[in-house]
Amino acid sequence: MRTIKGPGLFLAQFAGDAAPFNSFAEITRWAADCGYRGVQIPTWDARLFDLDRAAASQDYCDEVKGIAAEAGLSITELSTHLQGQLVAVHPAYDVAFDGFAVPAVRGNPAARAEWAQDQVKKALTASRRLGLGAMATFSGALAWPYIYPWPQRPAGLIEEAFDELARRWRPLLDHAEDCGVDLCYEIHPGEDLHDGISYEMFLERTGNHARACMLYDPSHYVLQHLDYLEHIDIYHERIRMFHVKDAELNPTGRQGVYGGYQSWVNRAGRFRSPGDGQVDFGGIFSKLTQYGFDGWAVVEWECCLKHPEDGAREGAEFVQAHIIRVTEKAFDDFADAGTDRAANRRMLGLEG
DSSP states (O other): OOOOEEEEEEOTTTOOSSTTSSSHHHHHHHHHHHTOSEEEEETTOTTTOOHHHHHHOHHHHHHHHHHHHHTTOEEEEEEEHHHHHTTSBOGGGHHHHHTTSOGGGTTOHHHHHHHHHHHHHHHHHHHHHHTOSEEEEOOOBSSGGGSSOOSOOOTTHHHHHHHHHHHHHHHHHHHHHHHTOEEEEEOOTTSSOOSHHHHHHHHHHTTSOTTEEEEEOTHHHHTTTOOHHHHHHHHTTTEEEEEEOEEEEOOOSSOOTTGGGOOGGGSSEEEEOTTSSSOOHHHHHHHHHHTTOOSEEEEOOOOSSSOHHHHHHHHHHHHHHHOOOOOSSOTTGGGOOOOOHHHHHHHTTOOO
């Protein structure tokens, strides 16, 4: 067993144009003041991180690590959620997702996907330069509009979508192998990899690629009414990253998991700050510790009610309270009688 590292904080939801959230130096000092020991960096936010420089320059990566270290922090991982989303986009979402890309490729799905793949490759290279072993991403989605089978899905539609998804990701997974970095897909509604079965469909098509791993975020499982504790039992060998995010699902006679097109605060399922929802984090930290997860517990603040700065400060305390320092001895060692093989045989009635 190993002790989980933390607490860490995903900076994406906090970056902004006003201090202390508009530069890496200031936001890391703020995060450290909140009680964090690590930060996860969104690679698309130029206010905090220059991805092109990081992919090309070891000196720049050393500078970024040095800034974090000055605040008493480690870099936990890099994130390419937005770029990964653009690796595969169904035409129904072209307009909605175009804003994630640079202006030069907007309105051109093929160019946008090529740009996104290059971004993921650069982030993997930067992760290697930073000495990181895992990177967060989304899978993107070609089949998501067909999640509910009405009208009946034509034969082969989903298979074709997953074949193409794996084709696009396979070169990136191979680059991840070259970099020694696990690509951790956040299993998330809206992505084709949204639960265990869909992850398995993708994994099979990549030849069970060793770098096709998981980012475990239980909030997305609560909203699907999926058993998030058994999920760890099944996939613990592939879980290489962990987001600490809470959620609640309170279905009524009027709405359930689909939410009736309501705003987040009015949905039956909604995200909450750690400790304010229904997630059994005691069970999660116990299972991850039992299976030897030694990555970071990273708070991802998303709450429809609480102020983000309050959620951040409370989240650091929440994670720290849940990290289990693993034992180096058995609780019943005091009763060890110090027997040997001969004594064991006598206890079993196997004299001679």
